[in-house]
Amino acid sequence: DTAVSQTPKYLVTQMGNDKSIKCEQNLGHDTMYWYKQDSKKFLKIMFSYNNKELIINETVPNRFSPKSPDKAHLNLHINSLELGDSAVYFCASSPGQGAYNEQFFGPGTRLTVL
Amino acid sequence: GENVEQHPSTLSVQEGDSAVIKCTYSDSASNYFPWYKQELGKGPQLIIDIRSNVGEKKDQRIAVTLNKTAKHFSLHITETQPEDSAVYFCAALEGYKLSFGAGTTVTVRA
Numbered sequence: 001d002t003a004v005s006q007t008p009k010y011l012v013t014q015m016g017n018d019k020s021i022k023c024e025q026n027l028g029h030d031t032m033y034w035y036k037q038d039s040k041k042f043l044k045i046m047f048s049y050n051n052k053e054l055i056i057n058e059t060v061p062n063r064f065s066p067k068s069p070d071k072a073h074l075n076l077h078i079n080s081l082e083l084g085d086s087a088v089y090f091c092a093s094s095p096g097q098g099a100y101n102e103q104f105f106g107p108g109t110r111l112t113v114l
Numbered sequence: 115g116e117n118v119e120q121h122p123s124t125l126s127v128q129e130g131d132s133a134v135i136k137c138t139y140s141d142s143a144s145n146y147f148p149w150y151k152q153e154l155g156k157g158p159q160l161i162i163d164i165r166s167n168v169g170e171k172k173d174q175r176i177a178v179t180l181n182k183t184a185k186h187f188s189l190h191i192t193e194t195q196p197e198d199s200a201v202y203f204c205a206a207l208e209g210y211k212l213s214f215g216a217g218t219t220v221t222v223r224a
Contacts, residue, residue: 004157041201043158043214056211090157097210099146099165105157 003027004106006091012112013081020077021109023091031055032074033092033103034066043090049074050097081113116141116208120215128223133191135218137204140185146207147180147187152217153200161202162189194222 004025013019025032033056034046047066048056054066063079074091088108094101117140127133139147145166150158164171164178164187171178175194180187191198199222204215 041152041217041219043203043217045211045213048210092157099207100163102148102160102163103212105150105159107155107157 004091004093004104006089006106006109008109009107010110010112012114014114015081015083017081018077018079019081019111020075021089021091021111023074023076023106025072025091025093025104025106027093027095027104029093029095029104030071031094031097031101032068032071033094034074034076035090035092035105037088037090037108039087047074047076048097055097078111081111083113086111086113116144116206116211116213118204118206118213118215120204120218122218123216124219124221126221126223127194129194129196131194133189133194133198133220133222135189135202135204135220137187137189137206137215138185139187139206139213141206141208142182142185144206144208147178148205148207148212149176149178149189150203150205150214151200152203158203191220194220196222196224198222 031050033048049068052068091106092103094103120137148163151161152158177190201217
């Protein structure tokens with residue numbers, strides 16, 4: 001029944017490692033997003049894909065690479081993890097782009113870099 | 115780009131009282147303003163939204179107002195209940211990008 005799911009829920013890793021977070025939506029939506037929420041709860045868009053095409057690519061280090069194998073999946077790979085990457089990462093999806101398209105968020109992945 | 119400011123950052127209200135959260139935005143081209151509620155350990159969830167051609171919208175105990183001229187929009191929660199305790203985010207859509215306010219932590223005291 002889960003609309004937007006993410007794995008893993010928690011991720012603890014050492015600096016310098018490479019890790020991936022997976023996201024899947026079963027809502028039939030065309031658009032998917034990755035957001036980063038920092039320790040002060042500030043929520044910021046990182047990437048957006050529409051029909052597997054990259055639409056939004058904010059000022060994010062190129063150590064972060066999203067991949068959308070199909071419309072229902074958007075994964076996030078992070079190379080050479082740094083302390084500052086520690087945050088909660090949310091995946092979201094919406095029927096389409098632009099106004100009136102409600103974004104549905106996943107439960108988040110809490111990444112801790114030691 | 116769009117800049118959304120949200121106030122207050124924390125709000126404590128007595129159960130049954132009203133709560134008001136205010137936001138301002140910078141880009142006059144923004145045309146959609148959703149409000150999200152985030153409970154502890156969960157992702158944000160849409161509670162109400164308003165389009166730029168509408169001044170006010172209400173859904174049970176929740177209402178949102180929009181003043182396009184002043185670039186202000188507000189969330190009003192009436193008859194607050196303990197389950198309203200959460201972090202609330204306003205947001206503004208510029209093009210395809212949603213910019214969020216910094217959030218308001220609302221605590222409803224029983």
